[in-house]
Amino acid sequence: MPGSATINYPLQRRVAAKCLSLACMALCLVIWPFGARTSLAAATASQKHIIIAGSGTNLSITRLLANAFMHLHPDITIEIPESIGSKAAIHAVSDGAIPIGLISRPLEGNEKSLELMVVEYARTALVLGVHPTVPDDNISYKDLLDIYRGKKNRWKDGREIIVLTREPGESSIDLLAREIPGFAKVYNASQKAELWSTLRKDQVMNQTLAKTPYAIGISDLGTMTIEHLNIKPLRINGTVPSPKNIKNGTYKLVKTLSLIYKKNNLPAPAKLFIDFVQSPNATKLLIANGFASGK
Numbered sequence: 001m002p003g004s005a006t007i008n009y010p011l012q013r014r015v016a017a018k019c020l021s022l023a024c025m026a027l028c029l030v031i032w033p034f035g036a037r038t039s040l041a042a043a044t045a046s047q048k049h050i051i052i053a054g055s056g057t058n059l060s061i062t063r064l065l066a067n068a069f070m071h072l073h074p075d076i077t078i079e080i081p082e083s084i085g086s087k088a089a090i091h092a093v094s095d096g097a098i099p100i101g102l103i104s105r106p107l108e109g110n111e112k113s114l115e116l117m118v119v120e121y122a123r124t125a126l127v128l129g130v131h132p133t134v135p136d137d138n139i140s141y142k143d144l145l146d147i148y149r150g151k152k153n154r155w156k157d158g159r160e161i162i163v164l165t166r167e168p169g170e171s172s173i174d175l176l177a178r179e180i181p182g183f184a185k186v187y188n189a190s191q192k193a194e195l196w197s198t199l200r201k202d203q204v205m206n207q208t209l210a211k212t213p214y215a216i217g218i219s220d221l222g223t224m225t226i227e228h229l230n231i232k233p234l235r236i237n238g239t240v241p242s243p244k245n246i247k248n249g250t251y252k253l254v255k256t257l258s259l260i261y262k263k264n265n266l267p268a269p270a271k272l273f274i275d276f277v278q279s280p281n282a283t284k285l286l287i288a289n290g291f292a293s294g295k
Helices: 009-020 020-030 056-072 086-095 109-113 139-151 171-179 185-192 202-212 219-229 243-247 268-277 280-288
Strands: 049-056 075-079 101-104 117-130 162-168 197-199 217-220 254-261
Touching: 049 056, 049 086, 049 117, 056 075, 056 101, 056 202, 056 254, 056 268, 056 280, 086 101, 086 254, 086 280, 101 268, 109 185, 117 171, 117 219, 117 243, 117 268, 117 280, 139 185, 162 171, 162 202, 171 185, 171 254, 185 254, 185 268, 197 202, 197 280, 202 217, 202 219, 217 219, 268 280
Parallel strands: 049 075, 049 101, 162 197, 162 217
Antiparallel strands: 101 254, 117 217, 117 254
């Protein structure tokens, strides 16, 4: 209903399945009939129900933006299911299953040939976070590599480090591999040896990290701010993860959040939402919740 971006778990499964099998196309198109429209007045009732799905990193802030948008446009509803990931969102938009997808990484390889429009709307700090029981406040790149190797296995109070990580190909792991020399090699070796607990959803990571004493894991500043998560962000090489340090370039682990869509498959209500996300009011909402603007 207008006023809150709804979560629909059966819908999440349908969208995810769409990305695995083209046989689901007919069902998805029944759920979401597309068609070019030149005005909002011409939009059908189904087009005024917008389904937006994708990366877990995007969910919290996009739901806030959706709620603000629906307050301005009470005749339009936006539904945002739980995470299906950036890759699944790219396939779902490309195949016409949803009008707008959410990604937290750049398009890669063959994805660049899918003729998708990309709108960068927010940036958030990737956080190496710990449970509040951890006394340490800072971590260096060398510390992180040694933790993933199993070489550094104690916090400064002598407690054992509990390592929580994400699956190969996940956007945070890809970012760490791009920015930290040697991380990809160490991470791959740790995965091969099955050294650490691998969690496959942002929400599962955040929930597990928040309740596991002496654990270290991966989160993001925006989600931590919006959801008031019981996670302590570590300084990285002495630098605090913050919107200010994202903007001045001193904090290097930054995730760019984007909307993706197909230009010729965008209903008028969906275009209205994309325009709103780039508005000054949306920027104020981003800043108030620990994000930097997209550019």
